[in-house]
Structures are given as structure tokens and as C-alpha cells.
Amino acid sequence: MNFKEVIKNIESREGKRKSYDFKRMKSLLRYLDNPHLGVKYLHVAGTNGKGSTSKFLYSIINSGDYKVGLYTSPHLERYTERIVVNDREISEEDFTSLSIKVLKAEEKIIDDFEMLTYFEFITAVGFLYFKENKCDYCVLEVGMGGLSDSTNVVETQDKILSVITPISMDHMQFLGNTIEEIAHQKTGIIREGVLCTSSNTDPEIRRIVKEKALEKNAPFYDLSDLEILNLEIDKSGSKFDLKFKDEILKDLEIKMVGYYQLDNAALSIMSIMELRNRNLLSLSDEEIRAGVKRAFWPGRMEKIRENPLVLLDGAHNFDGILRLTESFKLFKYEKLTIITSILDDKEHEKMIHEFSKYADKLIIVDLSTSRKTELTVLLEEANKYMSNVSIISSLKEAIDIAVNNSTSKDMIVISGSLYLVSETKELINKSFKDA
Template identity: 30%
Template sequence: MSYTAAVDHLYALGQELAPATPSTPRRKFDLAHMRVLAAALGDPQMTFPSILIAGTNGKGSTAATLASILTAAGYRTGLYTSPHLIRVNERIQIDGHQIPDEDFARLYFQVDEAARHLVEAGDLPYPPSFFEVLTAVGFLYFAGENATHAEKTRVDIAILEVGLGGRLDATNIVEPLLSILTDIALDHQDYLGNTIAEITREKAGILRPNGTLITLPQHPDANQAIGEAAATLNLRAINAASYIPGQTPGVSRSVPGHQVGASGKQAATPLPANHYSITLDGEALEVNSPLSGHHQQRNIALAIAAAAELRHLEGYKLGQIAGESNQIGYKITNAHIEAGIRNTHWPGRLELFTFSDGPQLLLDVAHNPAGAWTLRAAIAQLPEAQPRTLVFSCLRDKDLNEMAQILFPLFDASSTDSKRSKDHIVFAPIDNPRAAHIDDLLAAAHALDIPAHAAPHLAAALAQARAVTPSNGLIIATGSVYLVGEICRLAGEL
């Protein structure tokens, strides 16, 4: 079967978070189903060591940075993330390379056939979901089931980003060496709970008895819930705060950042780069990350703490491989950490596109209020007099009104601030069943008395933004991963 057939078949499964209908009720998450599927495939997730990363925001950046560090240290490193921006293959990578189409197709239909037999035998009540199938494909690929090598070559370690929550997420059937919790905020309340504490308890489901947790101080309610879970499980908790640069002179510095834009040329990013020094195990470590934004310092700190912990492991044994173990942990030097951070690739996060003419384009996947606040902090670092245009859309299960209150006033051409007189807001629909309606987007702007316009589709929105934004201005596209992914594709064609 072809790759195209595999992708078409996958999308026909439907998204877990798609709105419920009379014929398709909302799916209930159940790890028992994922364990049945994995067992039918030979439990591939038990053949390689792994790290689980959960949180509301920052988990993808943390995962990508940590995976890059391990690759720089010479380890064959798997990376599983979600969602994707352009192609589904982005979710499953080894050493920075996406799963090849032929491997994806073969493994997809292997999982699909196993699932079909399980349903026919009554071992599963219904076929696995979109995310469960992709997770199984990733586990098989990391276990060495790939066609691009003459013999099976499994990964030395896999970095797994949790899709939703943690406790019932399909990735949570592994036995992780480390569990990492990034920043936690309100999101997906319909599934995870209505308070920070409830959501944190769901995400703390990736923790293991006598295991190791790496996290950072955050919202007091999250801190308390994490502390309660840690005490119950008797685990080691590592605070990564010591790897965030201090504010004293000489410890941290901002320098003009550079990103490779769509034109293929390096251009100065409008945001300060994360370039600073810290101390790790008594030695200086130079951080020079391509990921912009002050918030990335927290994600980088978590990745550094995880790398430090991996090199101090006393050893582990893989439960499904008799007699095979790692007795000395991972050999990761400070130079490896520096190189890994420097070479991290994680698109769509304050990513700058430059063109031969016209304004630049800044993309960010801020898709919830916490992400919107982070983006607002980044916008505050832009030149105040620079004209800017917001291209925005979001999913209807997000808090549109709060995101509007956070972001839209920064682009208010009707405000008394003369510097904003050349600003614009352009809305566009996105191709997703959960997408907010254009009328709702316009209503959110009008409720704030902020002028905004709507485009019939994203290509038109981008063209309109380029037309109304002066050549020295900046277009900022945000509000949804799906919007950013489609604009990434469109921008690459300009």
C-alpha cells in the first residue's frame, strides 16, 4: 500500500478532539486499549529506553532540544511529537530525520491490520484512534522496524512528547527513565479538568513510583499538586531552575539573533536570541539557541537538567531484552549539550521568514491564553514604531475571548497610540473541524472596539497582510498550530 493511501486512511480515523456528533460520540481515553494494541505488535515500546515530557506549553521545544543534545552526543535518538505543521512524518523522527514515506506506509498498515484483527476478535471494542495508531507506528519505528537499514537498528533512547494530559495518553505505556513536566496552564478543560490543580494531576500521571521528575517552579496550584504526587510516589524531584540564567551582569546577555528565512538568507530576527552562559558541574556552558523568546530559557533549562541527569545515571536494564543493560548512563559532555542546543530545529515557534521584498513574517503557534501571554511578552521586545499586522485564527474549543484580550490590543489601529496607526488584523478560516467561525473571530474584535478584517481563506489572508503591511513592517501569524502549519507551506512557496 502507498504512503498516500496510508495518510488518507489515517485521517479517515478522525481526530480525538473532534467535536462529538450523534453518529460519532466523543472518544473515551483508555490506556488498556493502547496496551492491547502494543502487545499485539510485540510491545515495541519496551525495547528502548525513553523519556516522557508532559505539560501545557513548552513540551515540544523541550523535547526537540533534548533530542538534539542526545544526537550531538552520538546516540541514535528518537523524537515523537505532536501535532505536525505540514506533514504527519514530522511527528516521528530519528536524529532529526523524519520517518521515510515507505517506512511510514508499511508500519501504518502493520498497525492497522493488527488493530483490525483485535477488533474482530473482540479484544478491542473499536479501532484505535488517530493518535494511538501514530504512537504505535512511532514505537515500531524506534524499535528498529525500518526498511532503510539492512538489519534492525533500534534507537538508543526516545524522547516522547505527551499528546494530551498524561495519565491516559497513549505514550504513557512506556517505563520512562525520566519524566519531565513543563509549564502547566488552563487548556483542554473539557478533558483534563477546570482548575490548574486538576490539570496538573492529570499530567503528573506520567510520573512513576521511585522514579525521577524534572520540572521548574510554576503556578502555586501546580507546584502543590506536583509536590503531592512526588510525595506519594517517593520519587526524586529535580529543580531545573539553576540552569536558567541569572540577571547579574556577565551571566546572561541578549544578542541579535539570526534565523534562516524563506529566502534562504540569514537575517536578523527582531527578537533577542537566547545566548548566555551558565555553569554545569563546575564548568562553563555556553547556551546559544536558535529558539527565540525569553520563555525558551525555561525549556532549555529542562533539557539541560535532563541531559545532566542522564549522564549521572547509575544504569538501567531494558525489561524486554534479556541481559541487556546500560551500566554507566549516557556519555554527554558539556560540549555535546552546547552543540545540541545550537543545532535544535523546532519550527513555528517565533520563527522568522524573510522575503526578497515586502515585510517579514513571524510565526508562532500560541494556541491558548498562556501561549498568547508568552507571545505578547515577545512582541513587547519589538521596535515600538514598527508597523505590524496580525493574521489570526484559532480553534473554537480555545478561549477566544481571553486570547483576543491579550493580543488584539497590540494591533489596534484605532487606539490613541499613533505608533499603531498602520497596524491591521486579518482573520482567516482554517481547515479543521474544531476551527472557530470567522463570525466569532470578528465578534471578539468588535467586542473590544478593535478594527479587523476577514479573508475567505489563508492564502488570501497572507496576501492581504503582505499588501497592507509596509515593507519595513512585520506580519505576525498565530492562534493555532494548524494556521501556522498552513502558512509555513504558503510562505515556502512565495
């Protein structure tokens, strides 16, 4: 079996979501000699910001003298980007060989359980790879929810941190139709006595997260426990000092752009500082500074062209769009064109309405997924709020037209779906990267 055949097998499982069953995952892992045991885990759940926060945490620890793994999803360009150790993606050869091990283990449990889901399969490959590489630490990003997510099989004694990034309405068909139900799923990663940190500022959600931490006797800190000092923020990133407890970490700098990335960075730095206070890792202030500065997460306010400025952002739900548009004021531009497409299970009219408050022109494009919202539906919604709206099915054509009709002082933003980000990245080299 080669890499392409493995990927075909994995993709055949997508959309065939059945029951989530920890017994199935734990049974599989037993046949694989429990590769998830014996690694120190930093576990990250939330609706928005969990990927960027995971990358900040990973990048900081990676600045020290540690073997550190990073498990994230979804991928934008390659399956192998989901599984990383010390800045090296898993190779296609290793991904293939470990997938074959997972398939063989699955054969042994198939009589008692349904087949592994798409995400369970890749998670098992990740656990094998991190164990094989003798990782000291691993940052695990939850796939969806938390309580029933396959990453939540990690044992309490192996977990050193639970992180809850901002929670909002998303994946309601799986997680529940109220914010309380969704928060219940997200906070399901909080474990007895294990440090918990959060960047939720909404009073009700903050209360829910804090109560869950108290219920689990988990030491709890959130953004109200830190102070950002001497902040300088612009289109290139942020510079600031951070005060937590009686300690001030000076001269911090991040290259990731946006107010929301400042929150993600602050949460990560505070978490690392408290882990250091508890002697759960050893990092110098300079290593923390270096890690934060080096952190980069593609497809998040990512600049892919100048003159006109073109930004690519993975905001894919209403709360994410609010965080994106808040950061538009960091840029100076005359006219704004937004290229978008949105999945059907999202609050697409609210997202379109928010875009309409800022866009001089809105271009709706097609996506190569059955989960997309029909273009005519998005057009009808957009026409309620603005007049300069068009459908251009071809993403490449939409980008070319937007660029050709913009001046060097204008800005173009491509956002609304991670599928859109992924498809844009595939086009970058072919269309306008070097234009």
C-alpha cells in the same frame, strides 16, 4: 495498501474519540511483540512548550554517539515529521509497511476492543520504528494530558525522565475544568523513583507537580534549582551560562527565539545534566552546547520573511499567547499586524484581547477545520477592544494585503492556531517566501 491509503485510514479515525483504554494499547503492542520495551524514554508532558522542550532534549542527546528517536505531534506539513531517528524522518515506505503491521494486529484485538484512535495508531507506528532502528533513547511528547495518553504505556523500568512543562487551561472538555484536574492528568506520567523535572513557576501548579513527584519518590528539580548567568537575549536567540548544583555550563547559545524558549532550553539542559550525574547517559559539555545550539522547532517564533518581518508562531491557547506577546519586545518595529484564527474550544476572547494590546491591525482568517471559531464571533470579540479589525477569509489574501500595507520597519505575526501555522507553511512557497 499505499501511503495515501494508510493516511486515509488514519484520518478516518480523527474526531471519533472513544474511550482511552491502556488494555487496548497494551494488547495491540503484545501482538506487535512489545516494540515499546527496552528503549530508554524521556517523557514530556505539559500544556505549552512540550514540543520545543522535546526537541532540545532530543537535539542534545543526538549530539552524542547514540541512536535517538523523537516522537512529536501534531505535524505541521507531513505525517512523517512526527517520527524521527537521528534527524531522519521515517520514510513514507516505512510508515506504510509499519502501518500495515498495526492494522493486522488491530484485526486480532477488534473483537475485544474498540478500534484504535487516530493518535494510538500513529503512536504504535512510532514504537515499531524506534525498535526497528534499535534506538538507545527516545524522547516522547505526550499527545494530550498524560495519565491516559497512549505514550504512557511505556514501562517504569524503561523511563529515565519525566518532564512537566508549563500547565495551563486547555483541552478542558477532555482533561477537566480546573487547573487541578488538568495538572492531575499531566503529572500522570511521573513514575516511581524516576527523575522528574519541571518548568512550572506558578506557585499552585508547582506545588501540585512537586507533591506528585514526592508521592512517587521521584527526584525532583525545577527552574528554581538552576541559575541563568550572563544572559544576552535578542531577536536572534539567547546566549547564557547555566549553573545547576555546583556545576556551571558556560557559553550556551540557542537559536530559538523568545523568553519562553530560554525556559525550555534551561529545563532541558538541567535535565540532561542530572541524567549525566546519575550515569544514565554520557555527554560532554561540548556535546550539550552543540545540541542546544542546533535545536530548531518550526512554527515557533519562526522568521519567514524580512522587510517587513513576518513571524509564524504556534501559540494556540491563552497561556501560549501570553508567552508569545512577552517576546514581542525583543523586536524593533513601528506597526504590528496580527493575522489570526482560533479553534472554538480555546479561550478565544481572552486570546483576542491579549492580541489587541499589541496589534495596530488585526486580520481574522478562515481555517479549513470544523473546529474553528466562526469568524463573526472573533470579529465581535475583537471589536470590543480595538477598531482596526477585518475579516479576510483567504489566508493567502490576508498575508498579501498585510505585506503590501506594511513598511520595511513594520512586523507581521501569524498566530493563534497550529492549523493556521500548518496552512501558512503550505502557502509559503506559493506566496511570499522569495518576494
